[in-house]
Amino acid sequence: xxxxxxxxxxxxxxxxxxxxxxxxxxxxxxxxxxxxxxxxxxxxxxxxxxxxxxxxxxxxxxxxxxxxxxxxxxxxxxxxxxxxxxxxxxxxxxxxxxxxxxxxxxxxxxxxxxxxxxxxxxxxxxxxxxxxxxxxxxxxxxxxxxxxxxxxxxxxxxxxxxxxxxxxxxxxxxxxxxxxxxxxxxxxxxxxxxxxxxxxxxxxxxxxxxxxxxxxxxxxxxxxxxxxxxxxxxxxxxxxxxxxxxxxxxxxxxxxxxxxxxxxxxxxxxxxxxxxxxxxxxxxxxxxxxxxxxxxxxxxxxxxxxxxxxxxxxxxxxxxxxxxxxxxx
Numbered sequence: 001x002x003x004x005x006x007x008x009x010x011x012x013x014x015x016x017x018x019x020x021x022x023x024x025x026x027x028x029x030x031x032x033x034x035x036x037x038x039x040x041x042x043x044x045x046x047x048x049x050x051x052x053x054x055x056x057x058x059x060x061x062x063x064x065x066x067x068x069x070x071x072x073x074x075x076x077x078x079x080x081x082x083x084x085x086x087x088x089x090x091x092x093x094x095x096x097x098x099x100x101x102x103x104x105x106x107x108x109x110x111x112x113x114x115x116x117x118x119x120x121x122x123x124x125x126x127x128x129x130x131x132x133x134x135x136x137x138x139x140x141x142x143x144x145x146x147x148x149x150x151x152x153x154x155x156x157x158x159x160x161x162x163x164x165x166x167x168x169x170x171x172x173x174x175x176x177x178x179x180x181x182x183x184x185x186x187x188x189x190x191x192x193x194x195x196x197x198x199x200x201x202x203x204x205x206x207x208x209x210x211x212x213x214x215x216x217x218x219x220x221x222x223x224x225x226x227x228x229x230x231x232x233x234x235x236x237x238x239x240x241x242x243x244x245x246x247x248x249x250x251x252x253x254x255x256x257x258x259x260x261x262x263x264x265x266x267x268x269x270x271x272x273x274x275x276x277x278x279x280x281x282x283x284x285x286x287x288x289x290x291x292x293x294x295x296x297x298x299x300x301x302x303x304x305x306x307x308x309x310x311x312x313x314x315x316x317x318x319x320x321x322x323x324x325x326x327x328x329x
Contacts (some may be wrong), residue, residue, distance in 0.1 A: 001047045002083040002293040004275050007171035009260075011120065011150050015293035016264060017050030017201060018043055019279035020066055022029050024227040025198040027208075031281055033065060040069035042078060043067045048290060052174075052277045054082035054124055055109055055160025057234055059090050067113035071268065074115055080200075081109050081175075082124035082154060095326070096301030097127035099138040105149055126156050126329035129240050138165035143168070146232060155327040158191045170197050174277075175327075177201035179210055179263055179305075180231075187270065201267055204276035208234070209241065210263045212249040214278075223250055228323075230316035237316035251308060257295060260285070264292035266305055 009196070021027075023036045031039070040051070053066045063081060070077050070274065083105040086096035109118060123135055131308070138153040150171035153161060164170055173192060177184045178201065192199050207226055208214050214232070216239045220303045226232035231241065245259070252262045267276045278289045297305070 004198075004272060006120075006200070006273060006275060007150065007169070008196040009150055009169065009171050011078065011198070011313045013050035013275055014290070015268060015275060016290050017047050017052055017080075017200070017275055017277040018289075019277040020051055020053045020062055020297075021057045022279040022281060023065060024062040025223075027279065027281075028223055036281075037069040039281065039283065039286075040066065041073070043142065044073045045285055046072070046283075046287065047327065048286070050080070050275065050277070051076045051077060052080045052202075053113075054122075055087070055105055055112075056082065056092060056124060059087065059092070060108070060112060063109055063112040063138045064174055067115065069202055073115045078119040079113060079115065080120035080121040080122060080152075081113065081118055083109070084124040084127060093130070095125055095127040097123055097130045097135050098249055099134060102135070102142075103136075106142060109147045110147065118147055118148045118173060120152055121152045122152045122154045123156075124154050125326045126160055127130050128329055132160050132327045133167050134166045134260060136170075140168040152197075157328045158187050160329060161188075161195070161197065162167045165195050165197065170195070172198040172200050174200040174202055176203045176318060177267065177268060177274075177276075178206050179248065180206045180241070181318050182309075192250050192273075193271070198275065199271065201274065201276045204278050205260055205263050205266050208269075209245055209249055210259055212259045214238075214245070229318065230320070231314075231318060232316075234316055238301060240313075244308070244314065247308045247312055248305075251301075251304060255301070258288055260288055261292045261295050262297075262305070264289060265295035265297050268295075269292065269297050269302065275319055280327045 003012045004015050053062045084097045086093040142148045152172040154174040220227040249259045252259045
């Protein structure tokens with residue numbers, strides 16, 4: 001199996017991880033619990049060992065699902081989860097990364113995940129009301145107590161990463177990155193290389209768009225995250241963006257690959273310390289995604305893809321404004 005190392009702390013994981021959020025929220029319909037458990041256990045049998053969840057996904061239910069499914073394989077897998085929210089009575093009221101809240105969150109996550117330690121613990125979004133140095137200090141304490149092994153940040157700004165890393169070394173940063181959102185290439189990737197921090201792109205398939213399965217006339221349910229995203233809920237943007245998906249699809253077919261394999265292989269070729277975490281609910285799609293670790297893009301392929309990306313503008317924001325306001329802090 002092909003593994004990669006995240007960060008200077010030596011966290012080794014399979015080259016393509018599994019984002020578990022879609023089993024509980026954001027991408028309906030959701031499988032029943034029994035089917036999800038079977039799916040996650042099958043993933044381990046297939047060689048997957050990097051699973052990503054959060055206390056926020058399904059408001060605790062995703063962690064519970066991942067914990068039950070992976071309990072028999074705990075010593076064989078790497079579990080990443082996230083903190084940083086003010087959750088009361090089953091509702092998320094906003095951000096909260098105060099040390100006391102983090103300590104409460106980690107105990108809840110440990111219980112739901114049925115484990116004594118969390119392999120990789122991310123701050124889900126940067127809390128502007130809490131100095132990142134306080135967060136990093138709390139992570140250092142939790143590491144000394146053995147409750148976490150590594151820590152990271154999700155969707156942070158570069159200066160925040162620098163400040164955090166100066167207090168307690170950051171293993172990984174998780175942010176959106178794909179063929180249709182390349183902003184991390186400007187400042188974030190060079191900074192991560194300099195600091196020796198791994199990068200974990202989420203939505204590496206453009207929330208499904210890069211697979212070519214999202215058509216311009218498609219409508220999304222209100223509980224589908226794409227319902228609130230301008231790239232998906234604006235018919236004009238949907239129609240214009242089809243050109244990119246179609247071009248990637250044509251490139252893939254010419255090489256007897258799928259669009260998903262190409263999109264993931266493109267990410268993997270960027271840096272040896274990048275590990276994307278596409279989400280899926282089916283064994284077939286998981287096998288397809290994992291197989292991208294073995295796709296070797298030639299220099300000719302690389303240049304052809306660059307030409308495709310240069311000639312296809314992406315239309316619409318990747319998030320609603322409210323969600324964008326929580327990124328890059």
